[in-house]
Amino acid sequence: MAGKNKAAKKQVKKTDAGRILADNRKARYNYEIGETVEAGIILKGSEVKSLRAGRANIAESYASAEGDEMWLINAYIPPYDPAGRYDSHDPRRKRKLLLHRKQISRLSGLRKQQGITLIPLRLYFNERGLAKLVISLASGKKQHDKRASEKDRDWKREQGRLMREKG
DSSP states (O other): OHHHHHHHHHHHHHHHTTOEEEEOHHHHHHEEEEEEEEEEEOOOHHHHHHHHTTOOBOTTOEEEEETTEEEEESOBOOOOGGGOSSSOOOTTOOEEEEOOHHHHHHHHHHHTSTTEEEEEEEEEEOTTSOEEEEEEEEEEOOHHHHHHHHHHHHHHHHHHHHHHHHO
């Protein structure tokens, strides 16, 4: 019986490996993305089940250093219905991020600079089946910067169309 469970766990991990659970696409539009860091995240069992079902949203969340710890704030992972109400979790609770102390101190020091924010870009399962979060140092874009990036993106799209038409 124990061998059967191990095989089932390995099969689940293979299907989830590298699967992106949540992607913060608005972040690249609203922020100038700087350095990125991969962090582990501490989750409850019902949260993992909900993630495996493909339900999460990190669009309005951010990371913050409190003391010697880094926390993910305002990420939405909905309750897993079959878990029941006693085993359920708060969808917007603070979740602890797993980083080295040096990384936390460096990121919190950079974050204290004016206009620098720690935003999550992507939530995914790695090849070992562990939930990982990619966070980035970012500074907010002004409205004219957003218009310039839209203009560049539209021009690149038009270039691609022209190149395809020429053959």
